[in-house]
Amino acid sequence: MSAPNTTPTREYLKPPVTEVGVLGWLHGNLFNTWYNSVLTILFAVVLWQVVPPFISWAFIDSVWNTPSEACRDIEGACWSIIPQNISFIIFGFFPDGEQWRPGSAMLILLGLVFFSKNSNHWKKSLGVYWLIGLIVMGTLMYGGVFGMQVVETAQWSGLPLTFMLSFFGMVAAYPLGVLLALGRQSKMPAIKTLCVVYIEMIRGVPLISLLFMSSIMFPLFLPEGITIDKVLRAQVAIILFTAAYIAEVVRGGLQAMSRGQFEAADSLGLNYNQTMRLIILPQALKIVIPPSLGILLSAFKDTSLVVIIALYDVLKTTKVTLSNPKWTGYSTEAYIFLAILYFICCYAMSSYSRKLEKSLHTGR
Amino acid sequence: MNETEKQTAAKPDTAPIIEVNSMHKWYGDFHVLSDINLKVALGERIVICGPSGSGKSTLIRCINRLEEHQRGQIIVNGTELTNDIKNIEKVRAEVGMVFQHFNLFPHLTILENLTLGPIWVRKTPKKDADEMAMMYLEKVHIAEQALKFPGQLSGGQQQRVAIARSLCMKPEVMLFDEPTSALDPEMIKEVLDVMIDLAEEGMTMLVVTHEMGFAKSVADRVMFMDEGQVVEENNPHDFFDNPQNERTKLFLSQIL
Numbered sequence: 001m002s003a004p005n006t007t008p009t010r011e012y013l014k015p016p017v018t019e020v021g022v023l024g025w026l027h028g029n030l031f032n033t034w035y036n037s038v039l040t041i042l043f044a045v046v047l048w049q050v051v052p053p054f055i056s057w058a059f060i061d062s063v064w065n066t067p068s069e070a071c072r073d074i075e076g077a078c079w080s081i082i083p084q085n086i087s088f089i090i091f092g093f094f095p096d097g098e099q100w101r102p103g104s105a106m107l108i109l110l111g112l113v114f115f116s117k118n119s120n121h122w123k124k125s126l127g128v129y130w131l132i133g134l135i136v137m138g139t140l141m142y143g144g145v146f147g148m149q150v151v152e153t154a155q156w157s158g159l160p161l162t163f164m165l166s167f168f169g170m171v172a173a174y175p176l177g178v179l180l181a182l183g184r185q186s187k188m189p190a191i192k193t194l195c196v197v198y199i200e201m202i203r204g205v206p207l208i209s210l211l212f213m214s215s216i217m218f219p220l221f222l223p224e225g226i227t228i229d230k231v232l233r234a235q236v237a238i239i240l241f242t243a244a245y246i247a248e249v250v251r252g253g254l255q256a257m258s259r260g261q262f263e264a265a266d267s268l269g270l271n272y273n274q275t276m277r278l279i280i281l282p283q284a285l286k287i288v289i290p291p292s293l294g295i296l297l298s299a300f301k302d303t304s305l306v307v308i309i310a311l312y313d314v315l316k317t318t319k320v321t322l323s324n325p326k327w328t329g330y331s332t333e334a335y336i337f338l339a340i341l342y343f344i345c346c347y348a349m350s351s352y353s354r355k356l357e358k359s360l361h362t363g364r
Numbered sequence: 365m366n367e368t369e370k371q372t373a374a375k376p377d378t379a380p381i382i383e384v385n386s387m388h389k390w391y392g393d394f395h396v397l398s399d400i401n402l403k404v405a406l407g408e409r410i411v412i413c414g415p416s417g418s419g420k421s422t423l424i425r426c427i428n429r430l431e432e433h434q435r436g437q438i439i440v441n442g443t444e445l446t447n448d449i450k451n452i453e454k455v456r457a458e459v460g461m462v463f464q465h466f467n468l469f470p471h472l473t474i475l476e477n478l479t480l481g482p483i484w485v486r487k488t489p490k491k492d493a494d495e496m497a498m499m500y501l502e503k504v505h506i507a508e509q510a511l512k513f514p515g516q517l518s519g520g521q522q523q524r525v526a527i528a529r530s531l532c533m534k535p536e537v538m539l540f541d542e543p544t545s546a547l548d549p550e551m552i553k554e555v556l557d558v559m560i561d562l563a564e565e566g567m568t569m570l571v572v573t574h575e576m577g578f579a580k581s582v583a584d585r586v587m588f589m590d591e592g593q594v595v596e597e598n599n600p601h602d603f604f605d606n607p608q609n610e611r612t613k614l615f616l617s618q619i620l
Contacts, residue, residue, distance in 0.1 A: 260463060260465055260467035261467060261469065263430055263461075263463065263467060264461075264463065264467035264468070264469070266428075266429075266430060266456060267428055267430065267456055267459070267460070267461040267530075268456070268457075268480065268481040268485060268529075268530075268533060269453050269454075269456040269457035269481065269485040269533065270480075270481070270484060270485060271449075271453060274484050274485075278480060278484065279469055282471050283469075283470070283471050286471065360471075362470060362471055362513040362515060
């Protein structure tokens, strides 16, 4: 029973080095066919030409916070343009000693926005906080009380202006867009026509022309002596513009709703308002979160167009910095900084939207 | 339930809960329902059968105004269905409907699906609505799923939830539009059992279905519709064993 022959000991070999680990991944993905290998080599050459020079320009040979004269002699990036001019880039024409005011106003706005993200906070008290916050922000920006110097709205500039125009633009445009979309679906011909005409006309013109009209043409129609604040006009133009695009996206979401949902709501005896508010809109708006976010991101970046009506948002203040003879020629550094700034804001909005979608997912 | 045990809860001498008089309906030029006359007494169970396209679903959808009729009268519990939206909403709150494809609200939990109607239409306080909803969920044997979402339930479970949702509105009449046609055979039984329980408790029911076993055991009347008309109408025993009309005989031969 016990055999004198032992079973041969098994040899545990190592796998071939080119099939596993890093080399294995390279072999399987980058060099698996001849054309992939050629592409890999081409990309490697391109990266070799581009990346080391960029790194030495941006990080190795660069200066970070020196007076403008020091920048003339170096080969690398002159990042000093940013720290040296930061208060003008961010706050624009706000008087020097008063810059804590727009700074605090922005912090209050960001604080309220972050606080509102948490759905546990969505109670009546949230509305009260926002109301108080808005009043405080308005007072800080305009001044006139508690010994704060008055700063006219035309002087509001830089990042506070960008945030304000885009935030209030998005918040007002969204409900308006939803109403327009519902109106366009209406069976009443007057309402439907009104909504269609509005949407198609607004979508047919660029935002620049709307800003132009609001700033130049609109005052011509006003009676003598009555002026409407320029920032308010720009704000209204942005709201009206964004609302038209939101309306079409929401209409797409409404069309995606199955008739059965309407019929189930009807058969329970819900009226139109209840059906829309409780059943249809929660589902339709959830479906169109991705394209809605796209429109809101565009609205945020389109605030840079207010330069056309002589309002100084953060893009324009950066350009003004560059027109200073001391700092001309360092536009690359300035625009890279601006791009990073916009990117941080847009990425924050985008990642919030992804989290929102995930939290609303109810396991279909 | 055999013939002797089946309670005929119908009281023919009281006013009918649903009255359809000479009703016609057109889709554009197409005459989909022709001269429909129907009286449903409180507590009656009626099964409507027929080939597809015969207008049976359209008929019951006219009763809760999901479809409009162009000629004739439909009177539900004393209220006539016209273009007056107040009448329509009044009727809809008293008539429950169960759909072929369930039509639950996917963004709400099962419990919220049930309490939505009572809270917003009948203005029931939330606590009372929750209690009532749990009671009906127990009744359809699905109480443990109360906090799940419809997408997490099987078809048979969803349909039972849909029945419970309609019951929460305490309707006078329940309409069923092919409630088991979208279900697997195993799930059909669990839904039919719930419907049989409902029938035994005296609920007035109009059921469009192909489940002839259900018709035989539960129905007070079976109506056969073809091409927009009521071709034959009889009690189940006579309907299945002794069909009068040629078209009825043809239909029965195809499905039995």
